[in-house]
Each structure stands twice: as C-alpha cells, then as structure tokens.
Amino acid sequence: MKKILAILETKDNKFKNSSFELISEARKLSAELKCEFAGLSITAAEDNAFTSLSEYGAEKIYKIDLNELNKISGKDCVFSYPAITKVIANFAKANDFNIILLSATAFGKEITGSLSVKTNSALCPDIVDIKIDNGDIIATRPVYAGKAYTKVKFNSDNILISLRPNVFKAEKINGNLSIEKIDVNTLNIGASDFTAIVKEVVTSTGKLDVAEADRIVSGGRGLRAPENFNLIENLAKVLGAATGASRAVVDAGWRPHSEQVGQTGKTVSPSLYIACGISGAIQHLAGMSTSKCIVAINKDKDAPIFQIADYGIVGDVFEILPALTIEIEKLNI
Amino acid sequence: MKIAVCVSLVPDSTTKVKLSNDKLKIDKNGVTFIINPYDEFAVEEAVQLKEKHGGEVIAVSFGTIKSKDAIKKAYQMGADKGIFVEASGDFDSFTAAKNLAETIKDLNADIIFFGKQSIDYDSSVIPAMVGEILNLPYINVVTKLDIDGTIIRVEREIEGGKEILESTMPVIIGAQKGLNNPRYPNLRSIMASKSKPVEEKKASYTGNITEVTEMSLPAIKGTGKILKNGVSDVPELVKLLREEAKVI
Numbered sequence: 001m002k003k004i005l006a007i008l009e010t011k012d013n014k015f016k017n018s019s020f021e022l023i024s025e026a027r028k029l030s031a032e033l034k035c036e037f038a039g040l041s042i043t044a045a046e047d048n049a050f051t052s053l054s055e056y057g058a059e060k061i062y063k064i065d066l067n068e069l070n071k072i073s074g075k076d077c078v079f080s081y082p083a084i085t086k087v088i089a090n091f092a093k094a095n096d097f098n099i100i101l102l103s104a105t106a107f108g109k110e111i112t113g114s115l116s117v118k119t120n121s122a123l124c125p126d127i128v129d130i131k132i133d134n135g136d137i138i139a140t141r142p143v144y145a146g147k148a149y150t151k152v153k154f155n156s157d158n159i160l161i162s163l164r165p166n167v168f169k170a171e172k173i174n175g176n177l178s179i180e181k182i183d184v185n186t187l188n189i190g191a192s193d194f195t196a197i198v199k200e201v202v203t204s205t206g207k208l209d210v211a212e213a214d215r216i217v218s219g220g221r222g223l224r225a226p227e228n229f230n231l232i233e234n235l236a237k238v239l240g241a242a243t244g245a246s247r248a249v250v251d252a253g254w255r256p257h258s259e260q261v262g263q264t265g266k267t268v269s270p271s272l273y274i275a276c277g278i279s280g281a282i283q284h285l286a287g288m289s290t291s292k293c294i295v296a297i298n299k300d301k302d303a304p305i306f307q308i309a310d311y312g313i314v315g316d317v318f319e320i321l322p323a324l325t326i327e328i329e330k331l332n333i
Numbered sequence: 334m335k336i337a338v339c340v341s342l343v344p345d346s347t348t349k350v351k352l353s354n355d356k357l358k359i360d361k362n363g364v365t366f367i368i369n370p371y372d373e374f375a376v377e378e379a380v381q382l383k384e385k386h387g388g389e390v391i392a393v394s395f396g397t398i399k400s401k402d403a404i405k406k407a408y409q410m411g412a413d414k415g416i417f418v419e420a421s422g423d424f425d426s427f428t429a430a431k432n433l434a435e436t437i438k439d440l441n442a443d444i445i446f447f448g449k450q451s452i453d454y455d456s457s458v459i460p461a462m463v464g465e466i467l468n469l470p471y472i473n474v475v476t477k478l479d480i481d482g483t484i485i486r487v488e489r490e491i492e493g494g495k496e497i498l499e500s501t502m503p504v505i506i507g508a509q510k511g512l513n514n515p516r517y518p519n520l521r522s523i524m525a526s527k528s529k530p531v532e533e534k535k536a537s538y539t540g541n542i543t544e545v546t547e548m549s550l551p552a553i554k555g556t557g558k559i560l561k562n563g564v565s566d567v568p569e570l571v572k573l574l575r576e577e578a579k580v581i
C-alpha cells in the first residue's frame with residue numbers, strides 16, 4: 001500500500017512557497033494513486049502558521065517541535081541535518097510512509113542523499129514533472145544543466161523524490177486541516193545523532209535571493225561597470241524582483257557569488273527573468289532556461305540569449321533600463 | 334592528516350548534447366571530458382590542507398576506464414595517490430556511492446572531500462549518501478573551512494545567506510565555488526602525472542534501483558517576439574508583458 005509524506009519547510013516560522021507546491025503535488029498524486037498523503041514539518045512555528053497549508057489542500061499534518069528536538073542534543077544547536085534525516089526516516093518507517101517528497105531547496109538538497117539511504121528508497125532528485133504510467137511513477141528531471149531531460153522509473157516500493165522549487169503549481173483548494181504533534185521522545189533519537197551541527201544562520205537581511213524569487217532582473221558584462229548595476233537594482237525594485245548576475249560579472253568582483261545564475265551558480269525558474277547585457281552562454285542558460293517568461297535586452301541582435309527569449313529588445317541597456325523602469329513604475333505593481 | 338577526495342569525469346560544460354540511438358543516454362562521440370569543475374575546489378582544498386598540516390591526499394574515482402583521467406588531473410594538482418574503481422555497466426547515484434564508500438572505508442581519512450555536485454546529472458546527492466553509508470557527518474555546499482584541533486568549522490551557502498557549522502572528524506565535505514582558487518597545474522606536474530600509477534579495483538556493488546526509461550532534448554522554443562527599435566519599443570514590451578504574457 002502506497003502512502004505519501006511531504007516534508008514541509010518553514011522560514012522565519014512561515015511555510016515556504018515550495019511547501020505549498022509540495023503539498024499540492026502530494027494531494028494530486030494521492031488522488032491518482034488512490035492512497036493517503038500527509039505532511040510533516042520539523043519546525044519552531046506555532047500552530048497558527050499551519051493554517052496557510054490548509055489553503056493548498058493539506059489535511060493531515062504532523063508536527064515535530066524543533067526546539068524540543070534540539071534539546072535532545074544537549075548542545076547549543078540551531079539544527080543538525082543528520083539528526084533531522086534520522087527523525088524523518090524513523091517517522092516515515094514507523095508510520096509506513098513509502099513515498100517521500102522533498103523540495104530541492106538548500107535544506108532539501110542537503111538531506112536528499114542521506115534520507116534515500118536511510119529509508120532504502122529509490123531516488124530521483126530535482127524533478128520538474130511527475131506522471132503515473134500503468135501504475136508506475138515516472139519522474140522527469142533535467143540533466144546536463146537542462147540540455148536534456150531523463151524520465152526515471154523506480155524499481156523499489158520505497159521512493160524519494162525532490163521537486164525543483166517554482167516549477168510545480170501551488171493550487172488553492174481548501175483542506176480540512178488536522179495537526180498532530182509528535183512527541184520527540186518517540187523518535188528514537190539520541191544526543192549522538194546530532195552531528196555536523198549548525199551553530200548559526202546568517203541571512204543577508206532584506207535581500208530576496210534569486211533561488212526563491214518569482215521575478216529576477218539579471219545583469220551581465222554589458223553593464224560595463226559595477227556602479228551601473230543601480231540600473232538593474234532600480235528595475236528590480238519596481239518589479240519586486242531579486243537581482244541576479246552572470247558569472248563574468250561575479251568573477252570580476254562586481255557582484256556577489258550568491259547572485260550568480262547558471263551552471264556554477266544557482267538554478268532558477270521564476271515566472272519572469274529579465275537578462276540585461278548578458279550574452280546567453282550555455283552555462284548561463286543552464287541556470288535559467290526553465291524560467292516561465294524570459295526577456296532579453298542586448299545590443300547584439302545575434303546574441304544567443306535571444307534564441308531562448310520569449311520577448312526582447314535589441315538595444316542599449318543604458319537607454320532601455322531607465323525607460324523600462326519608469327514605464328513599469330507607472331503600473332504600480 | 335589523511336585526506337580522501339572523490340573526483341568524477343564529466344562532459345565539458347560547453348558540450349552540445351546529442352542523444353544515443355537508444356535514447357537512454359547522451360552520444361559520447363566527440364565529447365570532451367573534464368574533471369567535474371566542483372571537484373577541482375575539492376582537490377585544491379585537500380592539497381592546501383596537506384601543505385599546511387602534512388599528510389597525504391588520495392583521489393578516488395568510480396566509473397568507466399576514462400574516469401582515470403579525473404585522477405590524473407588530481408595528480409597534476411598535487412594528489413599523492415589514486416584509486417580507480419571500475420563500474421560494471423551503467424550505474425545510478427546509489428551504486429556509485431556504495432562503491433565509493435566501500436573504498437573510502439578502508440582509507441581511515443580524516444576528511445573526505447567531494448564536489449558539491451557533478452555537472453552531468455546535477456544530482457548533488459553522493460556526498461550525503463556516502464556519509465549515511467559510512468555513518469559520518471556530512472556538510473555540502475561549503476565555501477569556507479577552518480580546522481581547529483579536532484574540530485572543523487565551515488560555512489555553507491543557503492538561499493539568501495549562510496550557515497556556520499561545526500563537526501568532529503572524520504567528516505564529509507562537499508566543495509562549492511568560493512572555497513578556494515584551484516591552481517593551474519604546471520608543465521612538470523603534468524608530465525609527472527602521466528607515469529604515476531593508479532591503483533585499480535573492480536566494483537564490489539552492482540545493480541541499480543532506478544532506471545532511465547527515456548532521455549529527450551528540450552523542446553525548442555517558438556521564436557520569441559524580439560523588438561528591433563531600441564528604447565522606443567519599451568512601451569510595446571511592457572504592454573506585451575502585461576497583456577500577453579501576464580507576468581507583470
């Protein structure tokens with residue numbers, strides 16, 4: 001009997017968008033497979049934060065209190081990925097969950113490998129599509145930096161899948177939410193399980209990260225100098241977008257590595273990606289080709305970025321960016 | 334200090350991907366293979382630690398016979414020994430992790446370095462898999478690393494910030510860009526790497542629990558609407574984004 005468990009993440013005690021995508025997909029999958037589904041969150045969030053999940057069809061949700069869990073470590077600990085892996089695996093096993101869904105976020109990616117081993121699961125990470133074919137689950141994921149896709153079949157009853165954030169739709173539908181709190185002492189976890197301890201989380205305040213943004217404005221070498229990135233920032237501001245960068249400008253020290261999009265940077269799939277003064281090298285495309293709407297601004301009409309752009313203007317970023325910022329500001333979005 | 338580093342061989346990032354006839358993998362004809370770029374950060378960190386604390390660096394690679402080239406590259410960057418484990422046929426991440434773990438287990442290394450992810454399948458799962466198999470702590474996407482006696486302190490990149498972690502050793506570390514600047518091998522080390530022997534073993538674990546049923550190339554996008562009149566097209570672009578694409 002199949003039984004689906006979605007691992008739901010919070011940030012600042014609120015559920016992440018990727019968690020809504022996950023619970024939506026878990027619900028749809030359970031309907032197709034005619035099986036149960038539930039969510040599990042290991043979080044310090046209060047119960048009232050969980051109501052947001054019910055808007056996306058969540059029903060049964062298990063909650064493990066992160067602060068109580070950390071007390072078991074007997075140390076000063078924000079959390080421990082190996083310990084959390086064991087908690088999820090023990091919980092899943094004890095409750096017969098055999099299909100586990102994660103988000104391919106920084107958190108999800110850190111535990112995907114170990115959780116698959118601990119739960120004896122066949123694994124497909126970072127998927128962008130899932131289908132049932134003759135009763136078999138078939139997952140699709142990009143490989144070779146998005147230059148190809150593979151369809152993967154699981155030769156095991158235990159399955160672990162991680163979903164690329166921003167790709168699956170978080171569908172609004174009311175769920176009859178019930179939250180069950182799990183006593184941390186039933187999880188078979190001891191102090192020695194708390195290894196590789198996170199001591200501190202440092203967040204760059206107020207800055208939206210490219211990996212989590214729904215809109216991104218990226219700049220490349222066409223901006224010519226670091227101070228010109230105010231043009232990128234101004235447009236990002238009126239759009240409520242995050243700022244991104246090509247590797248060329250990151251390597252030049254104009255922008256931080258955290259903004260780099262591409263094969264050796266972040267993989268993003270926002271609903272709007274505006275590439276400004278970026279040529280569209282294959283390694284850059286690797287990180288953003290799954291964006292839903294791609295806009296290119298480049299003075300070279302033959303720049304490869306135009307080949308994957310949905311919209312574009314051939315022209316000078318120094319003229320177009322200020323005009324575009326003013327025009328979009330008028331819309332008051 | 335004994336340091337192991339896992340290196341894999343991948344198609345160069347500029348490779349134009351074509352499919353094999355059975356549409357299950359890529360056509361490797363004419364493809365240039367390189368050491369996985371993230372593994373260069375792993376090798377560099379291992380060699381720097383050896384230079385600072387003494388000891389030896391052992392490079393391990395699992396795969397087809399060509400994977401020995403990844404070990405040769407590690408030699409050029411300063412690795413002392415290499416172990417190549419030959420796969421029998423196609424393998425998934427778990428099979429690779431099992432075989433790497435089997436080899437690493439006997440090395441008694443203090444630190445086992447990996448790249449953050451290999452750029453062929455982009456899985457980013459093998460470091461934590463090996464950690465789980467060997468019951469060792471693992472930390473991936475590491476951008477800074479310091480050793481303080483028996484404790485290792487690292488920074489790990491996350492969305493919009495970083496985490497600061499502490500671990501005992503032995504530990505598994507996945508290297509991210511930013512950890513260091515990988516060195517360019519000089520001619521002498523390139524020449525020396527050619528004759529340096531590599532220990533060879535056969536895979537001890539075979540069989541896969543996942544199966545690729547089809548590989549495909551991305552659908553070619555219908556050509557976009559590219560406006561040619563520069564700044565005077567800005568209002569038109571905004572209109573298209575609002576009314577047609579409905580993204581703003």
Ligand SMILES: Cc1cc2nc3c(=O)[nH]c(=O)nc-3n(C[C@H](O)[C@H](O)[C@H](O)COP(=O)(O)OP(=O)(O)OC[C@H]3O[C@@H](n4cnc5c(N)ncnc54)[C@H](O)[C@@H]3O)c2cc1C
Nearest residue numbers: 220221222246247248262263264265277278279284299317
């Ligand atoms: C292993 C490896 C990994 C890599 N990983 C990444 C990665 O993760 N991300 C990444 O981005 N790159 C990556 N690269 C680098 C990549 O190959 C390109 O070198 C890089 O993306 C180029 O950046 P760019 O587009 O900003 O610069 P360029 O290629 O120099 O392009 C600048 C563009 O700006 C345009 N331009 C100039 N002036 C103006 C103007 N006034 N108005 C409008 N347009 C203008 C030009 O026409 C040109 O198209 C990687 C490379 C390798 C080998």
Ligand SMILES: Nc1ncnc2c1ncn2[C@@H]1O[C@H](COP(=O)(O)O)[C@@H](O)[C@H]1O
Nearest residue numbers: 339341395447448450451456457458459
């Ligand atoms: N076949 C292999 N042989 C040796 N190391 C590997 C192999 N595959 C992956 N690795 C290591 O594991 C890291 C992550 O790979 P992956 O999980 O496949 O993305 C790589 O950067 C390598 O350090």
